[in-house]
Structure formats: C-alpha cells, structure tokens
Amino acid sequence: MTEKYVLVVEDDPFYSKIYKTKLAKENLNAQLASNGDVALKIIKESGLPVLILLDLVMPGKDGFETLKDLKADVTMKDVPVIVLSNLSQEEDIKRVMDMGASEYLIKANTSIQTVVDKMKESLGV
16 A cells, blocks of 8 residues: 555546645545546555545546445545545535535635645545
C-alpha cells in the first residue's frame, strides 16, 4: 500500500489539477481519476484512500454508480466521500446522501478553499 492519499474523481482536467495542487499545499497527497472505473482501479492498486472527492457527471462510470459500488464494498464503505457536483436538484442531493456520501457541495457555489476545508474537517486535520 502507498502513503495515505485523497482520491479526486473528476473528469475536468482543470478542476483535477487545481485540487491536486491545493491539496499538495496542505500536505495531502492526491491521486486523480477521470471516472469511476479509473477510481476503482486506483483503489485496487494503491489501497484505500483516506477520503474521496467525487464528481457525479463523468463519462464511463459516473459518480452515482461509483458511490453505489464504493458503499456496497465492505472494505470501502467507511471511506468518507464528499460529492462535488453542479447537479443542484434536491432529489440528486438526497439520493447521494441516502447512498452514504458524507457531504454534498455544489461546484458553482463552493470555493476551492471551502472544498479543501471540508476535506480537512472530514479527515480531522
């Protein structure tokens, strides 16, 4: 297993790079995945992340399917998942919270620093 890391599952390279850079400044190692299939492969190869930042709308395995798979797996179900998406419908928010997400943040309304603060809060750092 590698060192502790945060898994950022985001298909937008701009956001991915920002989060990786910002997390590095906070002394948090980040690994990037462009969709759920890549995320699950990284977890299999690198071990469990300490936290997952998960977008919902992605090509391939989307965030809903990924969250379902994560929470169905006994080894991964306790990893905190912060959903970060531009989907702002109440039913989407309720759906992912009911599926086991620990937090739901709307990208357009949330600063990068707020996302990082929420991640650190979730990790207890």
